[in-house]
Amino acid sequence: MKKHLSAFGTNKTDFEGVLGKLEKDIMEVLWGKGESSGREVFESLKFSRDIAITTVLTVIERLVKKSLVKKTRGESTYIYTPASSRKEFTKNVSRDVFKMVMRMSSSDAVASFVDIVANTDPKELKRLSRLVDAKKKELARCAA
Numbered sequence: 001m002k003k004h005l006s007a008f009g010t011n012k013t014d015f016e017g018v019l020g021k022l023e024k025d026i027m028e029v030l031w032g033k034g035e036s037s038g039r040e041v042f043e044s045l046k047f048s049r050d051i052a053i054t055t056v057l058t059v060i061e062r063l064v065k066k067s068l069v070k071k072t073r074g075e076s077t078y079i080y081t082p083a084s085s086r087k088e089f090t091k092n093v094s095r096d097v098f099k100m101v102m103r104m105s106s107s108d109a110v111a112s113f114v115d116i117v118a119n120t121d122p123k124e125l126k127r128l129s130r131l132v133d134a135k136k137k138e139l140a141r142c143a144a
Helices: 021-033 038-045 053-065 086-104 106-120 122-143
Strands: 069-073 078-082
Touching (some): 021 053, 021 078, 053 069
């Protein structure tokens, strides 16, 4: 099999190709809890890694600047919430990456996508076919 570039960290798990390891861990805490103070996020992470609260707060602020986390003023501290659900985040990242790949070569991208789906979960290939058929009908209705 030919080696290929892995610019998006496809050899990594979950979101590690898109988010840094600590960013991913912080997002997992926030997705799990819904909202947390910086200290609560730190408390959730400190047992699984040697980390300072200042590091956690710095990375949370970076996630705020990336619009992945919302920051609101609580009574005595800031409260952080994920800007989107884990599912919405996954969908948005997938869409953005796929759009970028489609701009490079749409025919190769579609062929690769179909191959990946077929090799990963053949049942999803049937679902993909149904989605394509439904989109064709929708486009035909809009054109009429």
